[in-house]
Amino acid sequence: MGDRTRLSLLMKLSDGQMRSIANLSVDTEITRQAVTKHLRVLESAGLVKSSRVGRESQFTLQxxxxxxxxxxxxxxxxxxxxxxxxxxxxxxx
The missing domain is CATH 1.20.5 (Single alpha-helices involved in coiled-coils or other helix-helix interfaces)
Structure with a gap:
C-alpha cells in the first residue's frame, strides 16, 4: 500500500465494484501490463481478488x-x- 500506483488501484476498487484491467488502466500513465503486475502484487497480499469473466480478469477489493x-x-x-x-x-x- 506504500506504492502510489497500488494505492490508486485500491482507491478505484474501494466502491466494491468489479473492474477489468482495461477499466483500471484508464486515466493512468502506465501500461495495462504494469497495472496487471501491480494487481498481482495486491492479490498475493490478499488485498484484491481476481475472477475470470469471459476473456477478462475482473478484480475486486478484499x-x-x-x-x-x-x-x-x-x-x-x-x-x-x-x-x-x-x-x-x-x-x-
Missing amino acids: PEPIAEIKSYLDEVSQQWDDALSRLRAFVER
Missing part, C-alpha cells in the same frame, strides 16, 4: 485485511495517546 490493519493501527494509536497522557500528567505535577 476489505478484510485493510480492516485488520486499521484495527491494529487504532490500537497502536490508543497506546500512544495513553502514553502521552501519562507523560503530560507526570510533567505537569
